[in-house]
Amino acid sequence: MAECHPVGFQWVMEAKARGAKVFHIDPRFTRTSAMADAHLPIRAGSDIVLLGALINHVLKGAHDFREYVLAYTNASAIISEDFRDTEDLDGLFSGFQADNASYDPASWSYEGEDVPREREEQARGGRVHAGSASADQYGSGGPSAHPTPHTDPTLTDRRCVYQLLAYHFARYTPKLVEELCGIPRADFQRLANAIVANSGRERTTAWVYSVGWTQHTVGAQYIRAASILQLLLGNIGRPGGGILALRGHASIQGSTDIPTLFNILPGYMPMPHAELHETLEDYLGYAAGDTGFWGNKRSYLVSLLKAWWGDSATADNDFRFGYMPRITGDHGTYATVFGQIDGTVKGYFVIGENPAVGSAGGRAQRLGLANLDWLVVRDLVPIETATFWKDGPEIETGELRTADIGTEVFFLPAASHVEKEGTFTQTQRLLQWREKAVEPPGDCRSDLWFYYHLGKLLRERAGDTEMDAPLRDLTWDYPEEGEHADPSAEAVLREINGTGPDGRALSSYLDLAPDGSTRCGCWIYCGVFADEVNQAARRKPGREQSLVAPEWGWAWPLNRRILYNRASADPQGRPWSERKSYIVWDPDRREWTGPDVPDFEKDKPPDYVPPPGATAQAAIAGDAPFIMQTDGKGWLFAPAGLADGPLPTHYEPDESPVPNTLYGTRASPARKTYRRPDNPANPVAGTRFPYVLTTYRLTEHHTAGGMSRSLAHLAELQPEMFCEVSPQLAAELGLDNGGWATIITSRAAIEARVLVSARVRPLRVAGRTVHQIGVPYHWGWAGGGLVTGDAANDLLGIVLDPNVYIQESKAATCDVLPGRRPRGAALRALIEEYRRE
Amino acid sequence: MDLRGLIGRWPVIRQLRGEDGRGSAARSARTDALRPRTAEADTVARSVCPYCAVGCGQLVYAKDGRVTQIEGDPDSPISRGRLCPKGAASKQLVTHPGRQTTVLYRRPYGTEWESLDLATAMDMIADRVMATRRETWQETVDGKVVRRTLGLASLGGATLDNEENYLMKKLYTALGAIQVENQARI
Numbered sequence A: 001m002a003e004c005h006p007v008g009f010q011w012v013m014e015a016k017a018r019g020a021k022v023f024h025i026d027p028r029f030t031r032t033s034a035m036a037d038a039h040l041p042i043r044a045g046s047d048i049v050l051l052g053a054l055i056n057h058v059l060k061g062a063h064d065f066r067e068y069v070l071a072y073t074n075a076s077a078i079i080s081e082d083f084r085d086t087e088d089l090d091g092l093f094s095g096f097q098a099d100n101a102s103y104d105p106a107s108w109s110y111e112g113e114d115v116p117r118e119r120e121e122q123a124r125g126g127r128v129h130a131g132s133a134s135a136d137q138y139g140s141g142g143p144s145a146h147p148t149p150h151t152d153p154t155l156t157d158r159r160c161v162y163q164l165l166a167y168h169f170a171r172y173t174p175k176l177v178e179e180l181c182g183i184p185r186a187d188f189q190r191l192a193n194a195i196v197a198n199s200g201r202e203r204t205t206a207w208v209y210s211v212g213w214t215q216h217t218v219g220a221q222y223i224r225a226a227s228i229l230q231l232l233l234g235n236i237g238r239p240g241g242g243i244l245a246l247r248g249h250a251s252i253q254g255s256t257d258i259p260t261l262f263n264i265l266p267g268y269m270p271m272p273h274a275e276l277h278e279t280l281e282d283y284l285g286y287a288a289g290d291t292g293f294w295g296n297k298r299s300y301l302v303s304l305l306k307a308w309w310g311d312s313a314t315a316d317n318d319f320r321f322g323y324m325p326r327i328t329g330d331h332g333t334y335a336t337v338f339g340q341i342d343g344t345v346k347g348y349f350v351i352g353e354n355p356a357v358g359s360a361g362g363r364a365q366r367l368g369l370a371n372l373d374w375l376v377v378r379d380l381v382p383i384e385t386a387t388f389w390k391d392g393p394e395i396e397t398g399e400l401r402t403a404d405i406g407t408e409v410f411f412l413p414a415a416s417h418v419e420k421e422g423t424f425t426q427t428q429r430l431l432q433w434r435e436k437a438v439e440p441p442g443d444c445r446s447d448l449w450f451y452y453h454l455g456k457l458l459r460e461r462a463g464d465t466e467m468d469a470p471l472r473d474l475t476w477d478y479p480e481e482g483e484h485a486d487p488s489a490e491a492v493l494r495e496i497n498g499t500g501p502d503g504r505a506l507s508s509y510l511d512l513a514p515d516g517s518t519r520c521g522c523w524i525y526c527g528v529f530a531d532e533v534n535q536a537a538r539r540k541p542g543r544e545q546s547l548v549a550p551e552w553g554w555a556w557p558l559n560r561r562i563l564y565n566r567a568s569a570d571p572q573g574r575p576w577s578e579r580k581s582y583i584v585w586d587p588d589r590r591e592w593t594g595p596d597v598p599d600f601e602k603d604k605p606p607d608y609v610p611p612p613g614a615t616a617q618a619a620i621a622g623d624a625p626f627i628m629q630t631d632g633k634g635w636l637f638a639p640a641g642l643a644d645g646p647l648p649t650h651y652e653p654d655e656s657p658v659p660n661t662l663y664g665t666r667a668s669p670a671r672k673t674y675r676r677p678d679n680p681a682n683p684v685a686g687t688r689f690p691y692v693l694t695t696y697r698l699t700e701h702h703t704a705g706g707m708s709r710s711l712a713h714l715a716e717l718q719p720e721m722f723c724e725v726s727p728q729l730a731a732e733l734g735l736d737n738g739g740w741a742t743i744i745t746s747r748a749a750i751e752a753r754v755l756v757s758a759r760v761r762p763l764r765v766a767g768r769t770v771h772q773i774g775v776p777y778h779w780g781w782a783g784g785g786l787v788t789g790d791a792a793n794d795l796l797g798i799v800l801d802p803n804v805y806i807q808e809s810k811a812a813t814c815d816v817l818p819g820r821r822p823r824g825a826a827l828r829a830l831i832e833e834y835r836r837e
Numbered sequence B: 001m002d003l004r005g006l007i008g009r010w011p012v013i014r015q016l017r018g019e020d021g022r023g024s025a026a027r028s029a030r031t032d033a034l035r036p037r038t039a040e041a042d043t044v045a046r047s048v049c050p051y052c053a054v055g056c057g058q059l060v061y062a063k064d065g066r067v068t069q070i071e072g073d074p075d076s077p078i079s080r081g082r083l084c085p086k087g088a089a090s091k092q093l094v095t096h097p098g099r100q101t102t103v104l105y106r107r108p109y110g111t112e113w114e115s116l117d118l119a120t121a122m123d124m125i126a127d128r129v130m131a132t133r134r135e136t137w138q139e140t141v142d143g144k145v146v147r148r149t150l151g152l153a154s155l156g157g158a159t160l161d162n163e164e165n166y167l168m169k170k171l172y173t174a175l176g177a178i179q180v181e182n183q184a185r186i
């Protein structure tokens, strides 16, 4: 955090100054480790063992926050008797379908579920769900399950969630942590004791993670494991608690909320699927639950369709639901790359992104680019993705020749963040408006300008065919401003916010209607333009506000700063302790109150009991804080929604130098693979690739370097690509500090300066020494950079988490040789040699 | 002017005499006459750092239509005026000489960049989108209506504004382009 989110880390230091203990769990020693009370080096790819052992520690010692757990989680729910755990099936859960490596989640359900319709997760045996990364839609609320499952409040029934957890994690012991993570037992004990001592009524513990947790074939399950631990300890929805995702880019949160992602629509509604969602009614039947706030999904979707197709969207034509294209499976960025290589994808827009060096499998990325009809790149400098045809690594090796590459390339210069106005959504779901400082130079334009004017040109070209109807009827009339006819970003934000029947900006998603009388481009952002005021532009100084600072920017939903904050009060609505008081029920005024916006209906009393058959928020009890869940509970066990099992389970990464000593199933059985010649995997057996490879960032650079390598200050601070190795490994391989090393996988061989450093420690894992090699991934061969170097992403293969289709960039295997890599054809020969053996 | 007085005010002498080199002893007539770029700015825009997602507040100072300085915004409850090395260097991101400000065009099988004016480039891109879409259009797949093209794809960075992502998703959906992705996947 101190390295990659430095200014955010000041708050950790504030907490430390007030007595908080800070533990840093990371394969390498960083500036964060330097400031922490303890650094626990861990083998990349083994975190579920550690988290599972913490869960086991809490359960074995009965350290859970019982009152919270009983009231607010699904600990007491009874699971179907058809369910079988990984303990029973040697690393598989019940429902595994070997023929397509996916799960049918039916047996994970709550017992006695008499759900009136088949749920989306279960449709077609779970295939459709997993086949299109559908778990992404749970970014703002959970999947559908029975609102009132059978329960055992004594938590003793062998099939209740609490007992299933205990059974599942029983073998996740401190000894196993030592064996698989390389963390000594005493260090684990210190961590476990500190977490338990710092949780409960009086105290809360927070977990903070970044892509070190997500970029794995079991990434979503890493986060699930932390969620289970935090729910057991009562650390969710309370001040000082939670699990914080530290997002790496200015608006990566915004890019999922209003997604440019293939599988979701704004506000985490699923993209229509050809098999499940033929009509609007099908869609509403399958997508999300009927109880909890997702129960209003008709209002959210119809308002979106109205925002896009305006007056032409009417009840008679299903509000133009038929205008939406349908997905049929995996259309993710990696599938797209293989589509380029195979010739199905002809035209490609790359907007402020640099896949030629920034995405896993660099060579596959470039082979894809070289096989396009046309490519549009928009950026500040001509990045490698724009110049691959003249100076890419495949040109150097002779594998490709410039004169043979038919791709037509347009490079359009982009406006910088100060040359346009608009909002970023930062890591805490907070939208902040940026004012425009100056006009962009020359032909530089904002991406808003580009898409708006491209849209106008395309609409001019639209014919009167059925195919062009969605384009013709699209609402596309934003006010134009300034010398370049920029579309008004505020007008776009206002459309995102939504308007009512009178044309005025809405102030809450609760005002959205299912009948087409309201329009809203993203229901979770409804309220950002409340009272016709750009709430994201609010700038009341922090020092003039409470610590919560509600008048700085605007957070979704409805400016709530801590999600699920109803859980900060006990079931009766009283604070768990004075020290941790946040949102409480005021019995006199009969409303929830506190320094934040209550994440609950303001006037729903704690003793509210839903009437039978209630839907939407009316089905959520007054003591059920998790209002986006169909049952209002925090899920220790996920009876639906995940593609790879209801509980986190330790699987080895796709590439790993050690066996899985826990189960016969080595790696995640549901992980998403693309086994093809242009995406080879290192063999897991044998000694050809004996080291663990992990990638990371440096404070002074940003992702693949497109926004940092061209800056003199940053280039000077971190001038060269390097690899970090321990003194022991350096001695073994004859690597000199400051000299060169070549790192090899079955995909690529790259060279890097050697940094011999005690910051990377060899670990004892499964009875042997495991060396880890760390490489930053900020370099590329050109890209307008003042400093250049080989791209770490070239080393990585493409293998994905089956829930969200994120690649495993944090754990792979490699070999290392002293010296620089060969040039030209000899480089391909070296890689071929490794692949043969 | 009194020569001794002049020499006596020379910062090196004052520092040798033991005055603190970081304080008054570092001042000279020239430094006293210096004014910060921030004081001479015509405008100050309230902005946000474009790098990581902490979302530090920035004050962007401009004079004569050019950015002259970018500072941390002390009002921000998130960053309290601080910026890390990247945020602090972001003025260079905007003003560095390597920035490309004109359109570049590489024709198929071409060996060099050519120049192109922006309006022509926009028209050419629009023509290609329409042609590719028409050539690769799918009305149905396995008997199910899909109304889409797999011929187009898009990958965006996560420094896109919400408003930009919104127009992208809206336009692509109307085009029937579904392979729309973002750094958020990566």
Ligand code: SF4
Binding pocket: A004, A005, A006, A007, A008, B049, B050, B051, B052, B053, B054, B055, B056, B079, B082, B083, B084, B085, B086, B087, B088
């Ligand atoms: S200044 Fe540094 S910590 Fe703050 S948003 Fe920018 S990159 Fe992140």
